[in-house]
């Protein structure tokens with residue numbers, strides 16, 4: 001409802017008036033189809049006061065009073081406050097609801113802008129805020145709306161998903177808040193609703209802009225649909241039926257893509273919504289059309305709208321390259337976040353910009369005593385008691401991601417045996433320092449110590465991860481020297497034991513350490529990355 005409207009007739013009771021069988025059948029059939037999901041849910045009806053939503057509300061009242069509908073939805077009317085008459089319409093809807101004994105809530109929307117899209121967004125936001133988790137919102141969209149939606153998407157070049165139109169039952173999740181949008185009238189023609197509204201003398205608000213205006217939807221309604229109807233009088237039903245068929249096809253395509261994804265994603269590097277990784281060798285085992293569908297599905301995860309075909313084509317080309325250029329970056333501005341898509345070796349990465357920003361935050365060097373009897377810098381003060389408790393060390397965090405280590409002092413003990421320093425455990429410290437590009441370390445993957453590019457290549461560390469590597473070292477200090485001073489000259493032991501990235505770790509071998517079991521290290525020090533659940 002967006003401009004001055006023709007004000008409605010007076011309100012009359014509808015209980016005794018005849019029900020429209022066609023409209024009732026559509027609602028009750030849809031209710032039966034989603035009966036299980038409807039169990040125990042609170043149901044609301046979005047009512048603009050216009051013909052369609054007022055007719056749906058009226059039908060609910062009639063069916064409920066006849067005992068054919070087990071629930072009476074609560075009406076929700078949103079006052080956009082954009083028109084001089086907005087408050088009058090809101091009052092009118094509230095009065096009608098009162099006369100029909102159907103509960104009604106009037107909500108005030110805060111619209112940013114003046115176009116229909118801004119009003120719709122504000123309307124959904126305010127209704128969503130009113131609904132509790134898993135509540136159901138009934139909308140009065142019908143077959144004509146569906147046909148217009150499908151045509152609109154067709155001329156925009158949509159795929160199977162877009163051409164399947166609006167969905168009769170749609171779970172919508174935003175910031176972990178889940179609601180269901182229910183459209184039981186998608187197969188019902190506007191003409192049937194109009195004659196029902198007329199028979200009931202429903203006092204709906206007639207918005208003249210619905211048929212006027214210069215947006216694509218009203219243009220299609222006014223100029224194109226009547227022409228199409230000349231070629232086929234069933235055009236609205238037919239397009240709505242095509243949408244239903246495509247909706248089934250879309251579910252099949254999606255299920256296949258989800259199945260293909262299981263074979264191709266690199267689970268160990270997955271960080272939902274922040275980092276998703278696909279194995280190119282596995283991708284290329286699929287026929288090309290399934291590769292495209294899979295990339296479309298993979299890229300669009302965590303987002304309400306799928307990526308454009310151009311991006312899917314560009315990512316496909318990236319996956320097909322044979323050179324060793326890992327610098328190419330593709331950018332996608334999603335609705336929720338923006339992403340960079342990159343390739344490193346035989347893997348495709350979809351990285352969120354928040355994640356990339358976090359990966360660039362500097363890491364500070366930290367030193368901790370391992371076993372000490374002073375209270376201040378206490379890690380495992382009593383080896384027999386608190387030594388069993390994991391001690392957390394924060395490596396890097398911002399408001400989204402936290403990278404923390406858990407150290408089990410007791411578990412570090414077997415490591416000490418390899419240094420033959422068991423009796424000096426109170427002289428031991430543990431250091432966490434960003435890996436210096438020139439620092440040479442030896443991993444189990446190489447026969448000699450490596451540094452810089454060679455090391456990154458051996459470990460397969462992509463460029464955006466290289467500022468997020470931490471070396472954990474065990475250091476022996478001299479008790480006689482001042483507390484914080486490491487005695488490098490007297491005591492040469494500063495043994496790197498572990499190299500960490502936020503998602504992987506590598507045991508750093510030394511001659512001494514090779515004699516012991518490297519798994520001790522991983523059970524003594526574990527790295528953990530926390531991502532907020534809403535992310």
Ligand SMILES: Nc1ncnc2c1ncn2[C@@H]1O[C@H](COP(=O)(O)OP(=O)(O)OP(=O)(O)O)[C@@H](O)[C@H]1O
Pocket residue numbers: 001045046047048049050051052053054076077078079080123138139140141145207210
């Ligand atoms: N101001 C509003 N308050 C509550 N719900 C609304 C409002 N405007 C629209 N809706 C809901 O969204 C659906 C689709 O919106 P649309 O703009 O197509 O409807 P409309 O043509 O303005 O009104 P109606 O469908 O009631 O004739 C409506 O059927 C109705 O359920």
